[in-house]
Amino acid sequence: MDLTAAGLPLDPVELRRREFPSLGPASHLDAASWGPFPARTRRVVEAVARRREQGGTLAPDFFTRYLGAARSGAARLLDCPVEEVALAPNTTWGMQVAATLVGAGPPGRILYLHGEFPASVLPWRVLLPRGFTLEEVPSDRLGRPGLDHLLERIHSAPDLRAVTLSLVQFATGVVADVEAVVEACRTRGVFLALDAIQGMGILPLPPAALEADVIASGAQKWLLSPWGSGFLRLHPRHLPGGIPLPPVVSWFGFESALDFTTLLDYDPVPLPDGRLFEPATLGIQDFAGMGASVGLLLEVGVDRIREHVLAVQEPLIAWLRGRDDVEPVTPLDRVEARAGIVAFRSPRTGEVAEAMAEAGITLSVREGLVRFSPHLYTTAEEMERAVAILDACH
Numbered sequence: 083m084d085l086t087a088a089g090l091p092l093d094p095v096e097l098r099r100r101e102f103p104s105l106g107p108a109s110h111l112d113a114a115s116w117g118p119f120p121a122r123t124r125r126v127v128e129a130v131a132r133r134r135e136q137g138g139t140l141a142p143d144f145f146t147r148y149l150g151a152a153r154s155g156a157a158r159l160l161d162c163p164v165e166e167v168a169l170a171p172n173t174t175w176g177m178q179v180a181a182t183l184v185g186a187g188p189p190g191r192i193l194y195l196h197g198e199f200p201a202s203v204l205p206w207r208v209l210l211p212r213g214f215t216l217e218e219v220p221s222d223r224l225g226r227p228g229l230d231h232l233l234e235r236i237h238s239a240p241d242l243r244a245v246t247l248s249l250v251q252f253a254t255g256v257v258a259d260v261e262a263v264v265e266a267c268r269t270r271g272v273f274l275a276l277d278a279i280q281g282m283g284i285l286p287l288p289p290a291a292l293e294a295d296v297i298a299s300g301a302q303k304w305l306l307s308p309w310g311s312g313f314l315r316l317h318p319r320h321l322p323g324g325i326p327l328p329p330v331v332s333w334f335g336f337e338s339a340l341d342f343t344t345l346l347d348y349d350p351v352p353l354p355d356g357r358l359f360e361p362a363t364l365g366i367q368d369f370a371g372m373g374a375s376v377g378l379l380l381e382v383g384v385d386r387i388r389e390h391v392l393a394v395q396e397p398l399i400a401w402l403r404g405r406d407d408v409e410p411v412t413p414l415d416r417v418e419a420r421a422g423i424v425a426f427r428s429p430r431t432g433e434v435a436e437a438m439a440e441a442g443i444t445l446s447v448r449e450g451l452v453r454f455s456p457h458l459y460t461t462a463e464e465m466e467r468a469v470a471i472l473d474a475c476h
């Protein structure tokens with residue numbers, strides 16, 4: 083079967099045979115923590131490692147081939163021009179770039195929601211000694227983001243400079259109403275930094291997200307890529323026109339780095355695109371892997387992956403609906419507010435974690451919630467088996 087056959091539902095059994103043979107019978111329902119490598123990814127990472135083992139002269143396009151493929155894969159996922167993409171080792175790097183861009187202006191207030199992953203909040207703390215303040219917007223009783231409250235604060239908070247927000251929250255799995263937040267930020271002229279790691283590869287990016295000033299994502303989770311690979315996307319208003327430089331630059335961000343034989347130009351011309359925001363030297367093996375993994379996800383199609391994942395979540399959703407001793411936290415009825423994660427509060431969290439581990443099923447517990455995160459390789463039978471174990475634990 084052709085993995086790329088448009089219109090056909092995704093076939094996880096065939097995908098596993100071709101691209102995930104090493105999973106064997108293991109159930110990895112934990113893509114929100116880290117994603118297993120497709121076979122093509124392991125092969126390219128090994129090929130780069132082998133090339134390193136051999137020493138000698140590298141082909142002239144050795145760096146640009148792998149980095150270019152990773153950049154263009156990220157651009158296709160984001161649906162933006164490749165010039166707006168910068169490779170980065172993690173989500174945190176993108177958030178640091180966002181904080182330094184905001185920090186270059188006058189001090190003011192930065193809003194975040196309670197329940198955000200620390201990578202989207204802590205990088206902003208470096209601005210506190212410079213007169214910036216961080217304001218936390220509370221979550222609801224179940225820990226879900228208070229988006230209405232956030233919108234109200236975006237409209238009313240004095241001295242507001244920036245909002246930092248996850249596209250999908252890491253513990254609750256709630257998808258933000260990006261359109262509403264973008265609109266509110268635009269009305270107020272406020273900087274928006276979006277942490278997209280829990281959405282990339284599983285949720286087609288809402289077009290409104292491209293209005294964010296910075297989108298940051300590691301690729302180690304749903305993008306099935308090496309640790310140390312990721313990217314950020316800069317709104318064109320932040321792209322370098324040469325001067326002034328962004329607050330953080332590396333030697334790879336200049337024309338002088340395009341020819342390694344003559345590097346000693348201390349007043350070089352900045353590259354006119356996202357590459358000016360990249361750290362150096364990037365992990366070539368990691369980005370070779372990211373290019374391969376993103377290539378597979380694009381071949382299969384993020385729309386199809388989403389459809390498949392919503393379908394395999396169904397046995398779990400049905401089980402959650404039928405019980406009154408567990409509290410679903412991820413919205414069950416609003417499919418637009420759900421991505422890959424389904425999380426719930428249970429009085430039997432410890433027993434569930436133990437029983438799943440014994441059965442060879444990987445999931446995670448975050449902030450007291452049981453968190454399932456199936457992906458394109460997950461079969462309906464695996465989810466049914468997991469639900470039978472949940473049922474036996476309750």
Ligand SMILES: Cc1ncc(COP(=O)(O)O)c(C=O)c1O
Nearest residue numbers: 172173174199201248252279300
């Ligand atoms: C929402 C969110 N942001 C960021 C991260 C990770 O940040 P980084 O890629 O900088 O390690 C995680 C999980 O590890 C996450 O769930």
